[in-house]
Structure formats: C-alpha cells, structure tokens
Amino acid sequence: MALPAYECPMVVVGAGPAGLCAALEAAEAGIRALVMDENERGGGQLYKQIHRFFGSRHHGAGKRGFEIAAEMVEGCERAGVEIRLSSAVLGCFPGGELLVDGPEGVYLLRPQATVLATGAAERCFPFAGWTLPGVMGAGAAQTLLNVHGVLPGKRVLMVGAGNVGLIVAYQLLQAGAEVAGVVEAERGSRGYEVHLQRVRREGVPVYFRHRLLAAEGDEGVEAALVESVDEGRVRRFRVDALCLAVGLVPQAELAAMRGCRIAYADELGGFLPWHDREMRTSVPGVYVAGDAAGVEEASVAMDEGRLAAVAAAEDLGALDGARAAAKRKELLARLEGLRGGPTASHIRRARARLNAG
Amino acid sequence: MSEILSSEVVIVGGGVIGAATAYFLCKEGAEVMVIEADDLASGASGACDGFVSLQTKMPGVHLAMALESARLFPSLAEDLEVNIEYNPCGGLMLATSQEQMKELRARAKALKSGGLEVEMLSPAELKEYLPEVGKGIKGGSFCPQDAQVNPISLTLGLAQKAQEMGATILRGCQVENIVVTNNRVREVHTTAGNIHSRRVVCAAGIGSNQIGKMIIVDVPVLPQRGQILVTEQRDPILKCLVSGAEYLGTKANIPELLPTDEEAAKLGLGFTAEQTASGNVLLGSTREFVGFDSNTTPEAMNAIARNAMRFLPWVEDLDVIRSFAGLRPCSPDGLPILGTVKGVKGFYLATGHSGDGVCLAPITGKLLSELVLDGETSLDIEPFSLYRFK
Numbered sequence: 001m002a003l004p005a006y007e008c009p010m011v012v013v014g015a016g017p018a019g020l021c022a023a024l025e026a027a028e029a030g031i032r033a034l035v036m037d038e039n040e041r042g043g044g045q046l047y048k049q050i051h052r053f054f055g056s057r058h059h060g061a062g063k064r065g066f067e068i069a070a071e072m073v074e075g076c077e078r079a080g081v082e083i084r085l086s087s088a089v090l091g092c093f094p095g096g097e098l099l100v101d102g103p104e105g106v107y108l109l110r111p112q113a114t115v116l117a118t119g120a121a122e123r124c125f126p127f128a129g130w131t132l133p134g135v136m137g138a139g140a141a142q143t144l145l146n147v148h149g150v151l152p153g154k155r156v157l158m159v160g161a162g163n164v165g166l167i168v169a170y171q172l173l174q175a176g177a178e179v180a181g182v183v184e185a186e187r188g189s190r191g192y193e194v195h196l197q198r199v200r201r202e203g204v205p206v207y208f209r210h211r212l213l214a215a216e217g218d219e220g221v222e223a224a225l226v227e228s229v230d231e232g233r234v235r236r237f238r239v240d241a242l243c244l245a246v247g248l249v250p251q252a253e254l255a256a257m258r259g260c261r262i263a264y265a266d267e268l269g270g271f272l273p274w275h276d277r278e279m280r281t282s283v284p285g286v287y288v289a290g291d292a293a294g295v296e297e298a299s300v301a302m303d304e305g306r307l308a309a310v311a312a313a314e315d316l317g318a319l320d321g322a323r324a325a326a327k328r329k330e331l332l333a334r335l336e337g338l339r340g341g342p343t344a345s346h347i348r349r350a351r352a353r354l355n356a357g
Numbered sequence: 358m359s360e361i362l363s364s365e366v367v368i369v370g371g372g373v374i375g376a377a378t379a380y381f382l383c384k385e386g387a388e389v390m391v392i393e394a395d396d397l398a399s400g401a402s403g404a405c406d407g408f409v410s411l412q413t414k415m416p417g418v419h420l421a422m423a424l425e426s427a428r429l430f431p432s433l434a435e436d437l438e439v440n441i442e443y444n445p446c447g448g449l450m451l452a453t454s455q456e457q458m459k460e461l462r463a464r465a466k467a468l469k470s471g472g473l474e475v476e477m478l479s480p481a482e483l484k485e486y487l488p489e490v491g492k493g494i495k496g497g498s499f500c501p502q503d504a505q506v507n508p509i510s511l512t513l514g515l516a517q518k519a520q521e522m523g524a525t526i527l528r529g530c531q532v533e534n535i536v537v538t539n540n541r542v543r544e545v546h547t548t549a550g551n552i553h554s555r556r557v558v559c560a561a562g563i564g565s566n567q568i569g570k571m572i573i574v575d576v577p578v579l580p581q582r583g584q585i586l587v588t589e590q591r592d593p594i595l596k597c598l599v600s601g602a603e604y605l606g607t608k609a610n611i612p613e614l615l616p617t618d619e620e621a622a623k624l625g626l627g628f629t630a631e632q633t634a635s636g637n638v639l640l641g642s643t644r645e646f647v648g649f650d651s652n653t654t655p656e657a658m659n660a661i662a663r664n665a666m667r668f669l670p671w672v673e674d675l676d677v678i679r680s681f682a683g684l685r686p687c688s689p690d691g692l693p694i695l696g697t698v699k700g701v702k703g704f705y706l707a708t709g710h711s712g713d714g715v716c717l718a719p720i721t722g723k724l725l726s727e728l729v730l731d732g733e734t735s736l737d738i739e740p741f742s743l744y745r746f747k
Contacts (some may be wrong), residue, residue: 002620002656002659003655003656003659091653091655091658091680093652093653093654093655094650094652097655099655099658106659108655
C-alpha cells in the first residue's frame with residue numbers, strides 16, 4: 001500500500017536546455033543527476049525549433065533547435081545521466097520529496113538537491129470566444145506543426161509580434177498555411193528585425209497598435225475581430241485558427257508548493273521563485289534555472305542550469321569553494337554577455353531588483 | 358488608528374460559523390462586526406468537502422441539532438444571493454464487512470428513533486444509487502436527508518448577505534487582546550484598532566484556543582488535518598454522497614468501524630466521495646493530529662486514492678488534478694462547544710465543530726444569535742457547554 005521511495009543525490013525537473021545543462025554540469029562534478037520530464041522526448045522547447053539559433057558557440061549558435069536538443073541529450077547519455085521521460089513530477093512536498101507519475105508507476109524521490117527547470121507556460125488572456133476550437137497558443141501551434149505534422153488551420157491570425165509570434169507565423173507559411181496577419185498592440189516588435197522582415201517579405205501584413213477583440217464561430221473559430229487602438233476601427237479576419245503569442249509565464253508551481261519564496265518581476269514573465277545570482281531559492285537544497293527562473297532565452301537557460309548545478313554541487317560538497325567560484329565566475333560573465341545588449345536592459349533591471357532582495 | 362470603532366457584537370472568525378452567526382444576528386437587526394485574520398473561508402471552511410451529512414451524527418442532541426440545521430438549508434439557498442449549490446441528494450454509507458453492516462444496522466435503528474430516515478440496503482439494492490461498487494462492499498445505509506453544499510459559496514454568501522444587512526467585515530485583521538473589566542467584555546484590541554463592544558462571539562475555529570487565552574479560558578480545540586483529492590470534471594456520475602463505514606469510525610471513534618489496516622489507522626483514513634456542481638469528484642479523507650501543518654502529504658494522497666478504489670473501482674479512470682488539506686477544529690468528544698463562559702459576561706463560544714462546521718453552521722448561527730440577543734435558545738445547548746469537559 002505504501003508508495004515506493006528512492007533516495008538520490010540530485011533530481012532535475014525538466015529536460016529542457018536548463019535542466020540538461022544542469023545535469024551535465026553536475027556530472028562534471030561527479031554527481032549523477034536524475035532528470036525527470038513529462039514529455040516523451042528530451043530537449044524541452046528546443047526540440048520543436050527548426051530555425052537556426054543566434055548566440056555564441058557555447059550555446060550552439062548556427063544550429064537548429066532540435067539539433068541542439070539532440071546534442072544535449074546525447075551528451076547526457078555519454079555522461080551517464082539518466083533521463084526519465086513521460087515522468088511527470090506531480091508535487092514537491094515540504095520534506096523535499098518529489099511525487100512522480102511515470103511508466104514505472106507512482107513513486108517518491110528523496111533527493112538531497114533539487115533543480116527546478118520546469119520552464120514556462122504560454123500566457124493567455126480571456127476574450128469573447130476564447131474557448132472555441134481553433135484558438136490556441138502559438139507554442140501549441142508550433143508543436144502541432146513541427147512535432148505532430150498537423151496544420152493547426154488553413155488560414156491563421158497571429159496575435160503578438162514578438163519572436164515567438166513571428167517565428168511561428170513564418171513556420172505556418174512554410175507548412176502551407178495562409179497567415180492573414182500578425183496583430184500587435186505595441187508600436188513596434190520586440191522580436192528580432194530579421195524575423196519581422198522575413199514575415200513581411202512573404203506578404204503578411206503586420207498590424208501594429210491593433211488589439212484582438214473577439215473570436216467568432218459556432219463549432220470553431222470562423223472569424224477574428226481586431227480593433228485599431230488609435231482609430232477604433234474594427235476589422236474582421238476570416239480565419240479558422242487564432243494563435244496567441246502574448247508572452248510566457250514561469251512555471252513556479254513546484255517551487256511554490258515546496259515553500260520557496262515567490263517574487264514578482266513583470267519583465268521576467270510575472271511570478272517566479274525568488275533566487276540569488278547563483279540560482280539558490282529561499283529553501284536550502286532547492287535551485288531554479290531557465291524560464292522557470294524568469295523567461296529569457298535558451299542560451300541563458302543553459303548557463304543558468306550550469307550555475308544551479310555548480311551551487312548544488314558546492315552545497316553537496318562535491319565541488320570545493322575555489323573550483324565552484326572559478327566556474328561561477330565564467331558562467332556569470334557569459335550571462336552578462338548574453339544580457340548585454342540594449343534590448344535586454346529591462347531584463348538587467350529586473351535581475352538587479354531581484355538580487356537586491 | 359484615530360478612528361474609534363464600536364459594534365454591538367464582534368464576531369471573531371470569518372469562517373462558515375462566523376458568517377452564519379453574523380447572518381442570523383443581522384436578520385434580528387443587530388449591529389455586527391466580523392474580524393477575520395486572513396480572509397473569509399480561508400481556514401477549514403475553504404478546505405473541506407460539502408457534506409451535509411445527518412447519518413454521521415451521534416443519536417441524541419447532536420442529531421437533533423443537525424436535523425434543525427438541515428431544515429434551514431433550503432431557505433438559505435433561497436435567501437442568499439450567492440448560489441450555494443445546495444443539493445438534497447441523499448447519502449450512502451458503505452460497509453466492507455458483515456461486522457460493519459451489523460454496526461450500521463444498530464446505528465440506523467438509533468438514528469431512526471431520533472427522527473432520521475435511514476434505510477439499510479443490500480448489495481443488490483445499492484445498484485439503484487450506485488451502479489458499480491467494489492467487490493468487497495457488503496451493503497450500506499442510505500439517508501435521503503443527507504445533502505451537499507458548496508462550503509466556500511455558503512460562507513461567502515452568508516457573509517455577503519450579512520454585509521448587505523449592515524455587517525462590517527474586517528479582513529486581514531488580527532485580534533491582539535480582549536479587554537475584560539468588572540467581569541464583562543468591553544473592548545477588542547485588533548491590528549485595525551480598538552473596538553468597543555460588550556459582546557464577543559468566538560468563532561475562530563482552530564484559533565479558538567488562542568482567543569480563549571485572552572480571557573483566561575481554556576478552549577480545548579485542537580487542529581485535526583483532513584486531506585482531500587480533487588479529480589477532473591466529469592458528467593454527473595455520482596447521484597449522492599458516498600462514504601465508507603470507516604469514515605464514521607474515525608470520525609466518531611467507534612471501535613467496530615475503525616480501519617484495520619495499520620497505515621490507514623495512523624492516517625485516520627475514511628472514504629468519502631461527492632461530485633460537486635462543477636463536476637469534480639472530491640475524494641476524502643484523513644483525520645490526523647499534526648499540529649498546525651496544513652500541507653498535503655504524498656502518503657495520504659496515495660492512501661486516499663487506493664482506498665477510494667476499494668469502494669468505487671471506476672475512480673481509477675479519473676485524473677486527480679489537485680489535493681488540499683484543512684484543519685478541523687476538533688473538540689475532545691467531537692461535538693461543538695457552544696455557549697457562554699463562567700466569569701466573563703458577553704463572551705460566547707461557537708467553535709469545536711470537529712468537521713461538522715458546514716452541516717451545523719445554520720443552526721449554530723441561529724442559536725448564537727438567540728443566545729447573544731435574548732440570553733436563551735430555542736434548542737437546549739447545555740450539552741454543548743464548555744464545562745462538560747470538566
């Protein structure tokens with residue numbers, strides 16, 4: 001009747017870029033981490049990215065997301081890291097136990113260190129018709145396209161002109177869908193210019209200062225109503241799918257359940273587990289990395305994963321202070337570089353505020 | 358803080374008991390202020406199931422009180438503006454052994470003589486209420502007067518109606534002291550300032566012991582943790598409340614009905630199931646003394662789920678989406694503590710409902726309103742006096 005329970009040195013929740021890098025870094029310090037992920041494949045969101053990444057050689061620049069994911073998974077296998085897929089961590093209890101639902105059944109893990117690399121969820125907002133079939137997150141549309149090979153709709157309207165909205169709009173075009181337009185409430189795009197231009201070159205109109213009012217339809221989406229913020233004019237788009245790319249929210253549920261202090265940073269996606277520069281949360285033995293620690297980019301997630309593992313290894317006594325400090329110095333310098341550009345000034349501000357308390 | 362607050366009656370606690378007391382006092386035109394340390398229904402009232410169960414009450418005064426309370430629910434459902442999801446669905450208690458059947462039969466007899474309708478059912482007769490039960494079920498008792506309600510809506514609805522009738526509700530306000538001079542309550546000191554009042558009702562649930570200490574009265578209420586699982590929503594699959602005889606055993610401490618499994622006994626495990634108006638199934642529950650720890654535990658979640666499958670094998674196909682735990686204000690004999698205290702005029706107790714708070718809230722509110730305003734009650738509450746323990 002009792003639940004089986006297993007002791008282990010380190011559990012990483014989430015096999016995305018942050019989690020896999022945390023496991024790799026832990027392996028370098030001689031700690032065998034167990035990586036849990038509810039999906040059938042490792043790599044997190046990278047697995048469904050078919051575009052080439054920017055960044056530095058440390059982060060797989062020039063490669064496509066799924067290639068980076070495959071390399072990290074292979075690296076983990078070589079390093080002896082066990083990745084348990086289709087294994088959902090259902091809860092993180094006050095004693096530190098993790099409740100897992102996996103192919104082996106339901107069981108408990110009692111790790112000495114836990115790295116929460118649970119990623120982010122798509123933000124949504126309510127509007128008339130938002131529960132109609134055909135309304136979905138842009139990430140969900142991307143999963144349908146790139147993982148399952150299913151076209152989410154024949155004619156799609158994208159809401160949100162950030163990187164996710166622009167990239168998914170382009171991939172919809174590549175897959176043969178028609179994109180009726182990209183709607184954005186702001187004056188300009190927060191995404192990279194190259195993504196914006198690529199969509200425009202394909203003849204997709206981008207409507208800045210426009211907002212979504214409603215989705216219409218009986219059995220599913222048939223039209224979307226969009227209003228010009230400045231003129232108040234309402235435009236009707238005949239579409240059978242409506243994708244929302246209006247931001248991501250850190251998945252902080254496990255941390256909250258564990259009793260980690262939760263902080264708020266709008267620039268990083270909202271509520272997230274408070275953590276110091278070294279990725280320690282307010283609860284000893286619990287670390288956080290990647291989008292779960294504030295929504296940024298995959299390369300940031302990778303280095304945050306490594307930072308979290310360095311902190312965990314140091315706390316477990318597997319890394320001495322000097323080696324930990326050296327590794328940390330390098331990783332923090334790299335992160336500073338990644339967050340160095342003028343477009344990341346809001347991230348730097350939010351990080352400084354978080355670190356201050 | 359310069360503002361001087363005053364109220365004819367101050368109620369400490371914004372749970373279902375405090376809200377019901379405020380509601381009935383306001384109905385009589387009293388001036389009421391409710392002080393709630395956190396938020397309405399933030400304690401046990403917001404972390405429980407919706408059982409309004411009569412057949413689990415002890416024959417005698419306990420049952421008589423529950424019957425009175427049950428009679429008040431339909432009119433509350435009508436009067437409150439919030440939909441309290443009151444559903445007179447009836448309740449089934451299942452036995453897993455012939456010994457339990459024997460005990461349930463004896464209890465049914467006693468309950469019947471107390472005025473309750475209870476019917477004993479064979480496994481074949483159960484099918485009318487539950488098409489599919491576990492193989493080990495030997496029968497059960499059905500009480501058509503059992504009902505269900507949404508406890509959070511009930512609390513909020515009562516408070517909202519009271520507020521509409523003039524009650525003031527202070528949320529996030531903690532009681533720091535109760536000033537007694539010349540053997541009478543005079544003032545309540547709170548984090549929102551001092552309140553002049555000659556009448557204070559303690560409806561503080563598990564905080565009642567702490568409130569009692571302020572007037573040097575020992576209120577023997579201990580927190581008892583109950584854990585509950587919430588499943589995904591489904592089309593109606595449960596027509597009535599369902600519980601196992603062991604639930605009654607752990608609740609009323611009936612030796613014949615206690616769980617025999619060691620782990621189950623340690624958790625105070627007893628099966629309960631109800632389907633809420635929104636379609637989720639609530640599966641319960643435990644009775645544990647673990648201080649003020651209101652966390653859920655994986656062991657209990659596992660035990661509750663496994664136990665539920667003994668009674669209703671089909672719950673195996675339901676996804677559990679959430680778990681929660683509430684701390685029930687438990688009295689030494691499981692009965693509420695109602696009435697005045699010796700030596701302090703104007704102080705009234707309405708606490709210790711021990712998991713019966715939702716069921717007994719309407720009658721508790723009504724009786725307390727009578728006691729505070731008239732000094733006497735329509736139902737004898739002497740058996741619920743604090744001094745029965747001495």
